[in-house]
Amino acid sequence: MNVFSDMADALDSGLVKILQGGVTQLDNEGNPVTITPSAAYFNVARQRLKDLGIDRDLADGDLAGQLSLVLPKTIPDMTDEPDAATA
16 A cells, blocks of 8 residues: 555544544543544545545445445534524
């Protein structure tokens, strides 16, 4: 593999891991806690899929393909949330 392919795989793998398991951070006492990924992570994943072309054929084991399957399942349902722009 080349460096760019390795970087792309690392990005896809990291995004899948974050979207599925959250982000680990340290609390005030220094203990690790897992938090829900912020909207920024979802935006990066969305843009990554857009850049790759979501409608392309995905090979088995393709990390971008995994991302395209994980993303719709991990986006929080915000239908009951008031829209800050119109509230």
